[in-house]
Amino acid sequence: MKWTTPAGKYNFWHTELLEQKHLMIAGAAGSGKSVLLNGIIYNALFSFPCDVPGGKQFILIDPTRVELCIYKKLPHTLRYASEPVEMFQALQYAMALTEERYKAMQRKRLRLYDGSDVYVIIDEFADLMTTQARRVKPLIQRLAQIGRAARVHIILCTQCPIARVIPTEIKVNFDSIVGLHTANAQQSRNIIGVKGCELLPQYGEAYYIKPGAALCHSRNIPLFTDEQIAAQVKWWTDQAKPFQFLRRMFKKTV
Ligand SMILES: Nc1ncnc2c1ncn2[C@@H]1O[C@H](COP(=O)(O)OP(=O)(O)O)[C@@H](O)[C@H]1O
Numbered sequence: 001m002k003w004t005t006p007a008g009k010y011n012f013w014h015t016e017l018l019e020q021k022h023l024m025i026a027g028a029a030g031s032g033k034s035v036l037l038n039g040i041i042y043n044a045l046f047s048f049p050c051d052v053p054g055g056k057q058f059i060l061i062d063p064t065r066v067e068l069c070i071y072k073k074l075p076h077t078l079r080y081a082s083e084p085v086e087m088f089q090a091l092q093y094a095m096a097l098t099e100e101r102y103k104a105m106q107r108k109r110l111r112l113y114d115g116s117d118v119y120v121i122i123d124e125f126a127d128l129m130t131t132q133a134r135r136v137k138p139l140i141q142r143l144a145q146i147g148r149a150a151r152v153h154i155i156l157c158t159q160c161p162i163a164r165v166i167p168t169e170i171k172v173n174f175d176s177i178v179g180l181h182t183a184n185a186q187q188s189r190n191i192i193g194v195k196g197c198e199l200l201p202q203y204g205e206a207y208y209i210k211p212g213a214a215l216c217h218s219r220n221i222p223l224f225t226d227e228q229i230a231a232q233v234k235w236w237t238d239q240a241k242p243f244q245f246l247r248r249m250f251k252k253t254v
């Protein structure tokens, strides 16, 4: 199947990626992982930032400290973490949220949570795993296993998903995979199971595995400019200002 970029701001493929259970984006350095991730977040910003059906919220984990910090002040962002301790706490928060949602589901007798989608977004997953694999691995594994029914999704970016970086117990839960350009056929096999990614251009095209469908080839991955993203972020933070003011007032009076 082939996707082309619609002229508008709203991108079809990104919306589809947002609907997946958990998503892995893999490719060589400079292959456009962060560009795709920013596009996905940009498209999520067309939704409300609250816990209502159709709402979208983020827990951002940013080991490089620069890629996702622009989204820190968004009303959609529940947690932003860039320091090692914070990253662990953010994952603990995601786990607690999932458990809370399961309790609510039990009360309401639901199988699927009836609120917002929460995305745990991790840029440069390998960095997180090299610094604190022991603490982080069980949390991510559990989230990947039980998150879906609670509408808690993981989106992670990594250079090469070898077993040392993404243990098989975690990888099996990622049935949606985007493979960008890789240096060689072996890396392509690690990502999408077959060779092919090494023949893709440096950036802008990808192979996409989605559950229950054949391997797709996606072309023309759009680049959302920093200005576009900043304008969208500013719109939302302006909307949220009165609420933040009220929250501050409330805290003062209590
Ligand atoms: N889809 C795209 N369209 C246009 N330029 C792109 C695209 N993807 C990547 N690039 C270019 O490649 C650079 C590196 O992309 P980036 O997402 O930072 O790579 P990675 O995170 O995989 O290391 C970007 O700064 C941009 O200039």
Ligand SMILES: [Mg+2]
Residues within 6 Å of the ligand: 033, 034, 067
């Ligand atoms: Mg990057």
